[in-house]
Each structure stands twice: as C-alpha cells, then as structure tokens.
Amino acid sequence: MQIVSLSKDISLKRSVEMGNAEQLNTVRLVLADVKNRGDNAIKEYSEKWDHVTLHNFRISKAEIESAKDKFDPQLKRDLEEAAHNIRVFHEKQKRLSYEVDVKNGSFIGQRVNPLDSVGLYVPGGSAAYPSSLLMNVIPAQVAGVERIVIVSPPNDQGALPDAVLVAASILGIEEIYKIGGAQAIAALAYGTESIESVDKITGPGNVFVALAKREVFGVVAIDMIAGPSEIAIIADETAYADEVAADLLSQAEHDPMACPILLTTSDFFAHEVAHEVEKQLITLPREKIARAAVEKFGKIYVAETIDGIIEAVNKLAPEHLEIIANNSHDIAQKIRHAGAIFIGRYSSEPIGDYFAGTNHVLPTNSTARFSSPLSVDDFIKKTSVIYYTKETWLEHAPKIARLARMEGLEGHARAVESRGWTKEMDQS
Amino acid sequence: MQIVSLSKDISLKRSVEMGNAEQLNTVRLVLADVKNRGDNAIKEYSEKWDHVTLHNFRISKAEIESAKDKFDPQLKRDLEEAAHNIRVFHEKQKRLSYEVDVKNGSFIGQRVNPLDSVGLYVPGGSAAYPSSLLMNVIPAQVAGVERIVIVSPPNDQGALPDAVLVAASILGIEEIYKIGGAQAIAALAYGTESIESVDKITGPGNVFVALAKREVFGVVAIDMIAGPSEIAIIADETAYADEVAADLLSQAEHDPMACPILLTTSDFFAHEVAHEVEKQLITLPREKIARAAVEKFGKIYVAETIDGIIEAVNKLAPEHLEIIANNSHDIAQKIRHAGAIFIGRYSSEPIGDYFAGTNHVLPTNSTARFSSPLSVDDFIKKTSVIYYTKETWLEHAPKIARLARMEGLEGHARAVESRGWTKEMDQS
Known part of the structure; x- marks a missing residue:
C-alpha cells in the first residue's frame, strides 16, 4: 500500500461510471418489453440470462420448507440473533404522527404512514446474501409496510440459495420470486399478470439492476444506488498492524473499485500496516479483487496530528470509519460526517455488516455529508393535515x-x- | 370543466417533460463554465440573461435595511406570524440521537447531525416569493444547519424584491446572492472565488434551474424536483359550489400544466361547480394560465359512493387534497396517500401555502405514495455508531x-x- 503525507486535497471520489451506453440500451429494451408483454417477457429473459425455464416465478411453501430442513441449525440461530439485533436497533427509529393545536378548535399535524408495498432485490447467482435481505426487510417491517416482496435471480437449477429462503422465513416473508436482472426491476415497477407492482424498490444488484432502478425512478421510489465499498481507519501507535490490515482487506475484498485507507500519526505504524496488508493478501481467497482495490485506491496517510486527521475524515465522509486510538470515543465525537463509526479495537467493521444491529446499507462516495444509512425513514412517508x-x-x-x-x-x-x-x- | 363518471383508470400523471435537449446542453455548458471560470463566468451570464452588470453578487446590509424601511409594516407582521407558525410546526420534527445498550458495556447508536450548509434558490424576476423562502429556510434552521445561503435572480435594476430581503431578515439570513439560473446552481454546487459551495440545494426554479439541479445531484444533494401543482377536492352536496370553484382555480392559476379536479357524489353539484369555474375564470387576473389548466387537465368526477372516491384518491395520491363533506374528518382518516389534506369548508388550500405552518413544498405527480412534504428530515443526516x-x-x-x-x-x-x-x- 502506498504511504503518503496527509494533504488538503484528500478525496474519496472515484469516477464510478455506472454502465455503458450499450448496457443502458439493453436495460431500456428489457424494461419496455416487460411492461408490454409481462410474464412472457420475463420467462424469455430468465431463459436467456439465468439459463432456466421457469413455469412459476414464485417460490412455493415446499421450497421454503425444504430449505429450512437442509439448513445448518447453528447458522439459522446466528441469522435469528442478527435479525433480533437489527430489529431492536431499528425499532427506535419509528416515527409518531403529531398534531399542533391552534386556538378555536383548529389544528395542524403530520401523519406518518408506511408505504403500501416494497420490493427488495437480493443479489444472487453463485453467492447468497441473506444479510442483505435482513438489512432491507427489517426496517420495512418496523415501518409497518404490509406487502414486502423479494426478487432474486435463481441458480442454474432454477433455485434460490437456502440461506436466502431461511432468512426470509425467519422474517415471515412469503412473497418471493426467483427472477433477477432488469426484468425483475421491471416486474416490480410495472407489474405483470402474476406479479403486482410495488411503490418502492430497494437492495443492491449488478450494473443492469442499478441502471434499471435508475430508469424506473419516478414510477416507483428507489433507495440510493450504492457505490463501491469504502473504509477509512484512524489508528495511532497503540493499534495492532495485523488487525488494521485485516479490516482494510475486509472491505477491499468486496470490489476491485473498493477504497481502503488508513490515517495515522505514526510513520512506523504506517509501514507495519503496509507490510501486513501484503502478507495477508497472499492467503486471501478473494486476493485478486482485494489486491486490485489496494493497489488502485488503497492509501496510508501519515499526518502530524490527530486533529488534522479528523479534519480530513470530515471532508472524506467515508462509508465506514474505524477509530482505534488512545482516545477513540473523543475522536468519534468530533466526526460529523461518516456512514457508520466503529469505535475501538474490538469494533471490527464486519460486526456492523452482519450482526450488531445497525444497517449495513450506507452512503458511499462522500455522500455521508448529506445522506444517511438505510432506516425506517426510508419506508414511511408523511402527510400534512390542516383543519x-x-x-x-x-x-x-x-x-x-x-x-x-x-x-x-x-x-x-x-x-x-x-x-x-x-x-x-x-x-x- | 369536463364532467365524467369516476372510473378505475383515474390518474394524475401528466407526462411532464423537463426541458429539451437544447436547454440541457445550455445548462451543461453553463455548469462547466462556472466550474472552470468561477465569478467571471457568473458575471457574464448575469449580463446575458438577467441584463445586469454585477460588481458584487452579495446583497449588502444597506440593501436589506433599505428594503425593511420601504416595506409595508402590515405585510411584515403577516410574514412574521407565518414564520412563527411554520417554526412551531417544524420544531416537532426534530430528531434525537439514540443509543441502544448492549451488555458488557457495549452500545450501538444513531447520531443525528444537521447538514453543514445548504443553498436555497428563490425564484424571482418579475414576481417575489417570500413564502418560498420561509418554507425552505425554517426547516433548515430548525435542523440546526449553520450556513444557509440564498440565491435569487435580480430584476433589471440588479436588485432583489423587498419582500424577499425582508423575509430573509426576519429569519436572520445574511448570506444572499443576487444571482439566478443555472449559473447560481453551479456556484452553489462547485463554489467560486466569492461563493463557497454548499452540501444541499433546495427550492423551486424555472426549467434551467431544475435541469441544473438534476445535473449537479451527487456532487451535492437536492430536494425533489416538483412538478406542476395539483388539487383534488372531495365534496358532497353540503359544500358551496362557488367556494370549491375558487379553490380549484387557486391551483389552476399556478401553471398551464396544473391539475385541478373535483370528486363528488352529486351530479347536480358537479354542474354547479363547472358553471362557477367558468364564471370566476373571466375575472381572474391570471385567467389565461388558469383556463389552460382547467381545459387541459381539469376534471369533475361523479361517483356513486364516497368509498369509491376515497379509493380513487388513494390511487391518485394528490399533492393537495381538500375534503368538504358531511363527515370530512372521517374521510380524512381513510386517506393514506396525499401531500397535504385540508379538512372542512374553512381550510381553503392557500392557508397551507402561506400561513398555517405546514410546509408548502409537497410531492406531486402521485409521488405522495412514497414521498413526503419538505421537512426538518431533509436537512439532517444520521450516522450509525458501533462500540x-x-x-x-x-x-x-x-x-x-x-x-x-x-x-x-x-x-x-x-x-x-x-x-x-x-x-x-x-x-x-
């Protein structure tokens, strides 16, 4: 990892181009086709891209039961505990309606209502992302959304991963369709013969999904379109280099465009971490992805003072910020802009990805200056009342x-x- | 106004094209030019489009004092009372940070911080919109935003309307620039030698302003881009036709694309209102605009039952909804989707535009299904904390x-x- 002096022009911004003109054209064609031809169009695209012939899009109760039977009970308990933690944290975000009395019997007020229906895209294919399902569904449930729909691309046997079905079952979600890509976004936005449209679409996906979400925005609401992952770590010489390196790599392994950076007051520690990163990269299963991120966007900034680092971090507004220093809590109080702050040596970033209860959908690309983690607020809306x-x-x-x-x-x-x-x- | 039977395919959606390719090109050129050349570019565009040569963009204290001296004291008191009402209503929207204790001394939490800086566009030229200034600035102030900047295009004497300066002065806002159009949006997004950039831009403007806001979205946050005004009125035979007609026209006079509709169970009442609209149109100063809206988008729907009307309105999700019927409060309880609901005969829509305290920036084009009025939430952001x-x-x-x-x-x-x-x- 490159070691440089902290300077004023520090920036997290990478020019992230979302797709090319050809991909956008494809997406527009798919959207229009599904809008016009409904289920038949979806069937054709599933054959073309997911290599499966679907007779029904909807997951049956038998499929869910079978997934539950096969699933590791230990992992199921882990998912249940994570779901519990996420629910407890998000319950505190609930909003109440209010009224302000005006004299003579008049009043003005704000009524809070959940959205009627939301659709959640869970990425799939070779991997399973049950954590993404928990993080999107639970805030919607806490908000009181009545209809929550999941779409996810099937594997080449036409099935969804057990982990995804088990996570859905833990949350009591039953409307699940094994469709993916732009055609799934089209189904959620416009509806088809067998799938009713929704009011909002959330959840991450590949470039076709992201482009499709952006295209249907306005017809339905969408969540933010998240960029590649970022982690900034503030550490002084009291931190352990191997731990800091491991945390940097945990974000680097997400994406070749991920951005792992360290800010430290210790030149010696900077070199220790750089060395550790190299050492740990070699044995990482996703070495290729992580190495690309480290080499292209990874950086270690050495600064004169912690105050200089705090100023730089407030400018960066990183998605994830870890603080591992003598006075971590004091430093955290001075950070105004970050998606999530992990305080102290034992608050390794993946704790927030999976388990602590905070949401792992966070603002990237310096948008934490004005954006927030996914929350119950994203699944409610307000109406003013005047009498x-x-x-x-x-x-x-x-x-x-x-x-x-x-x-x-x-x-x-x-x-x-x-x-x-x-x-x-x-x-x- | 056209009278039709209420049917299932009722919709508020008008295809509102935001600008053409030529306008978008102009906007992109202006944005790039201001980004590169700063103040000099702004000066040139002010000469070209606002027909004024500006030596300073910033409004001086003397200009504010002079505006206050000249301003009608009665109107000043009206603005002050409106500002007070708006502040009282929005104070209730304040969010508190929270923590959830985890055993063994750990905690997770959500910290709420205001944005650092926001810029508000106040439309100008021939008219003055102090109400727009109040509705955008007060929620930002309640949120705790430290730096609030106003931009507004000058008249051909290079001045801003007294009403705008007086409204700003009532709120204690001092950073005001007499610049408008896409060049003002560019200045707020990128900054220039004399104007520091902001984190979010809100407020309405013409097509160039709207296009510019959409282009800089991502560099900064923006508020929703509002479409033409809409009003739906639910009225039974206990309502007065002249009052309902006047309220329909109050929205029609905003924009030839505005959409004024009435839903009623009384065929007789429908005809009465249609007659009244024609009668009142003739003497309306903005007759031409209002007539265009009424003829193109205005409609009176006659329904069998109030329940049918409620169902239709929940589908429409109108920006403004008035309910003038025997059981207005009961009906209001059944409306899930609307920007603002005005209950009963005496809650005429302009009360919310100017005075009651609720925000007049509301979701249009059926987006009230998933969007909310402008509020304190638009000027804060949240950070998760894990320890x-x-x-x-x-x-x-x-x-x-x-x-x-x-x-x-x-x-x-x-x-x-x-x-x-x-x-x-x-x-x-």
Whole structure:
C-alpha cells in the first residue's frame, strides 16, 4: 500500500461510471418489453440470462420448507440473533404522527404512514446474501409496510440459495420470486399478470439492476444506488498492524473499485500496516479483487496530528470509519460526517455488516455529508393535515389574502376570501 | 370543466417533460463554465440573461435595511406570524440521537447531525416569493444547519424584491446572492472565488434551474424536483359550489400544466361547480394560465359512493387534497396517500401555502405514495455508531465469522477473528 503525507486535497471520489451506453440500451429494451408483454417477457429473459425455464416465478411453501430442513441449525440461530439485533436497533427509529393545536378548535399535524408495498432485490447467482435481505426487510417491517416482496435471480437449477429462503422465513416473508436482472426491476415497477407492482424498490444488484432502478425512478421510489465499498481507519501507535490490515482487506475484498485507507500519526505504524496488508493478501481467497482495490485506491496517510486527521475524515465522509486510538470515543465525537463509526479495537467493521444491529446499507462516495444509512425513514412517508374552524379562518383570512396578493396570486386570495360571511350554513 | 363518471383508470400523471435537449446542453455548458471560470463566468451570464452588470453578487446590509424601511409594516407582521407558525410546526420534527445498550458495556447508536450548509434558490424576476423562502429556510434552521445561503435572480435594476430581503431578515439570513439560473446552481454546487459551495440545494426554479439541479445531484444533494401543482377536492352536496370553484382555480392559476379536479357524489353539484369555474375564470387576473389548466387537465368526477372516491384518491395520491363533506374528518382518516389534506369548508388550500405552518413544498405527480412534504428530515443526516468491548466481541465473533463465511467473504471473517486472544495489551 502506498504511504503518503496527509494533504488538503484528500478525496474519496472515484469516477464510478455506472454502465455503458450499450448496457443502458439493453436495460431500456428489457424494461419496455416487460411492461408490454409481462410474464412472457420475463420467462424469455430468465431463459436467456439465468439459463432456466421457469413455469412459476414464485417460490412455493415446499421450497421454503425444504430449505429450512437442509439448513445448518447453528447458522439459522446466528441469522435469528442478527435479525433480533437489527430489529431492536431499528425499532427506535419509528416515527409518531403529531398534531399542533391552534386556538378555536383548529389544528395542524403530520401523519406518518408506511408505504403500501416494497420490493427488495437480493443479489444472487453463485453467492447468497441473506444479510442483505435482513438489512432491507427489517426496517420495512418496523415501518409497518404490509406487502414486502423479494426478487432474486435463481441458480442454474432454477433455485434460490437456502440461506436466502431461511432468512426470509425467519422474517415471515412469503412473497418471493426467483427472477433477477432488469426484468425483475421491471416486474416490480410495472407489474405483470402474476406479479403486482410495488411503490418502492430497494437492495443492491449488478450494473443492469442499478441502471434499471435508475430508469424506473419516478414510477416507483428507489433507495440510493450504492457505490463501491469504502473504509477509512484512524489508528495511532497503540493499534495492532495485523488487525488494521485485516479490516482494510475486509472491505477491499468486496470490489476491485473498493477504497481502503488508513490515517495515522505514526510513520512506523504506517509501514507495519503496509507490510501486513501484503502478507495477508497472499492467503486471501478473494486476493485478486482485494489486491486490485489496494493497489488502485488503497492509501496510508501519515499526518502530524490527530486533529488534522479528523479534519480530513470530515471532508472524506467515508462509508465506514474505524477509530482505534488512545482516545477513540473523543475522536468519534468530533466526526460529523461518516456512514457508520466503529469505535475501538474490538469494533471490527464486519460486526456492523452482519450482526450488531445497525444497517449495513450506507452512503458511499462522500455522500455521508448529506445522506444517511438505510432506516425506517426510508419506508414511511408523511402527510400534512390542516383543519381550520370558522373562527380561525375569520381571524386569519385577511392576512393570508394579503400575502397571496403580494405574490401576485389573486386566485389564492379569492379562494380564502370566498367563504362568505353571509352564508347561513356552517359546515366545518 | 369536463364532467365524467369516476372510473378505475383515474390518474394524475401528466407526462411532464423537463426541458429539451437544447436547454440541457445550455445548462451543461453553463455548469462547466462556472466550474472552470468561477465569478467571471457568473458575471457574464448575469449580463446575458438577467441584463445586469454585477460588481458584487452579495446583497449588502444597506440593501436589506433599505428594503425593511420601504416595506409595508402590515405585510411584515403577516410574514412574521407565518414564520412563527411554520417554526412551531417544524420544531416537532426534530430528531434525537439514540443509543441502544448492549451488555458488557457495549452500545450501538444513531447520531443525528444537521447538514453543514445548504443553498436555497428563490425564484424571482418579475414576481417575489417570500413564502418560498420561509418554507425552505425554517426547516433548515430548525435542523440546526449553520450556513444557509440564498440565491435569487435580480430584476433589471440588479436588485432583489423587498419582500424577499425582508423575509430573509426576519429569519436572520445574511448570506444572499443576487444571482439566478443555472449559473447560481453551479456556484452553489462547485463554489467560486466569492461563493463557497454548499452540501444541499433546495427550492423551486424555472426549467434551467431544475435541469441544473438534476445535473449537479451527487456532487451535492437536492430536494425533489416538483412538478406542476395539483388539487383534488372531495365534496358532497353540503359544500358551496362557488367556494370549491375558487379553490380549484387557486391551483389552476399556478401553471398551464396544473391539475385541478373535483370528486363528488352529486351530479347536480358537479354542474354547479363547472358553471362557477367558468364564471370566476373571466375575472381572474391570471385567467389565461388558469383556463389552460382547467381545459387541459381539469376534471369533475361523479361517483356513486364516497368509498369509491376515497379509493380513487388513494390511487391518485394528490399533492393537495381538500375534503368538504358531511363527515370530512372521517374521510380524512381513510386517506393514506396525499401531500397535504385540508379538512372542512374553512381550510381553503392557500392557508397551507402561506400561513398555517405546514410546509408548502409537497410531492406531486402521485409521488405522495412514497414521498413526503419538505421537512426538518431533509436537512439532517444520521450516522450509525458501533462500540463493542472485548467481552462483547469474545461472545459474538464466532457467529459473525460464520455468517461472513456463509456469504463467501473470508476476509470479513478473518478481520473479526484477528483480535488475538493472546495479545497482552487491551485497548478498547
């Protein structure tokens, strides 16, 4: 890993091009085709890209039962405990409706409602990502969303991984379709004969999924389109180089575009970590991916002071931030911008990916300056309510009419004034 | 206004094309030019489009004082009262950070921080929109945003309307630039020699402003890009036709693309309102705009039952919904999807535009199914915090490593396991 002095022009921004023109064209064709031809189009794309002939898209109860029977009971308990932790953390994010009383019996308020329906894309193919399912479904459940749909691409036997079905079953989710790619996004956005459309689509996917989500945005809501993973570690000489190196590599192994960086006040420690990274890379199963990330985007910044590092990190707004130093808690208090902060030696980043309870869907590419982790807020929406009685209207109508006329909106003024003083009936 | 029977395929969706290719090209050129040449580029565009030569972009204290001196004291009190109401309503939206204790001294939490800086675009030119300033600035202030910047295009004397400066002064906002169009958005997104960039841009504008906001999205955050105004009114035969017609026109006068609709169970009432709309249109100063909206998008739906109307409105998810019926409060309880609900005869829609305290920035084009009014939430962001002690780590590390390996992420498992059992030092 390259070691450099910390300077002012530090940046996490990589120009992440999302797909090329040809991929976008393909996605647009698929979206239009599924919109027009529904289930038949999906069947054809599943044959073409997933190499399976599907008679039903929906996972049956028998498939779920069979997955549960085969699944390692230890892992099932691990998933259950993780789900419990995630639920406890997200329960605290629930919002309540409120009203503000106005005199004379009037009130204004904000009503909080869950979305009616959401669709979650779980990436698949060769690997299984049950953690992604937990992280997306649980906030939606806590929000009170009634209909939660899962789509995930099948393997070449036309099946979904047991781990995904078991995770869904732990959460009580039963509407699961074994379809993937842009065709799955199209089904969720437009609906087909056998799949009803949803109001919002969340969850990560490959470039075709990401492009499709961006295209259907507006028809439905989508979550953020996450960029490659990032980790910044603040460490002083009290940290262990092997542990810091292992944590850097845990993010590097996600993606050749991942960005693992260390910021330290110790030149000696910087060299120790660089050495450890090389050593650990060699035995890593995903060495090729991790090495690409380390060589292209990995960096160790050596700074004069911790204050300089804090300033730099607030500029970076990294997705993940670990702080392993003498005064980790104090440093954490000074960080304004990060997706998630892991404090102290024992808070290794994967704890948040799988288990602690916080959400692992986090803002990347410095957007933590203005964006937040996925939360219950992403599955609710608010409606304002205004109730004015005759007395309140009488008191304020002249002011409202004046303000409207100041903005040149005579129709607004007349509307407010139209409630006649002389009409007999009073219904309010 | 056209009177039709309520049917299943009711929709508010108009295909609203945001600009053409030529406009988009212009916007991209302006953005790149301001990014490269800064203040000089802005000066040139101000000369070209606003027809003013600016020596300073920033509004001076003298300009604000002069605006205050000239301004109608009555209107100033109206603005102050509106600002107070808006602040009281939005104060209730404040979020608190929270922590969840985990045993052995560990915790996980969510920290809430305001954005560092936001820029608000106030549309201008011939008209003044102080209400837009109040609705965007106050939620940001309640959120705790430290730096709030206003940009607004000057008139041909190089000045901003007194009403805008007075509204800013009521809120204590001092960083105001008399620049507009795509060049103002560029300045806020990229910064120039004299204007520091911000983290988020909110506020409405013309097509160039909307296109520019969409282009800089990602560099900075933006608010929703609002479509033309909509109003749906549910009214039975107890409502007054002249009042309902006036409220329909209050939204129609905004934009030829605005959508004013009435849903009623009374065929007689439908005809009364249609007649009243025609009658009132003739004397409306903005008749031409309102007539275009009424003729193109205005409709009166006659339904068999109120339940049928409620179902249709939940499908429409209108920006504004008025309910003027015998049992308005009961009906309001059954509406799941709307930007704002105005209950009863005396809650005419402009009350919410100017005065009641709720926000007038609302989701359009049926997006109220999944979007919310502008609120304090739009000016904060959250950071997750994870702190595990050695004991907590010891207890859970094996589970986390198992879950990581199940997903094929060996590097994650090794990171968690790297905290050695045998190392002497314990720093946490």
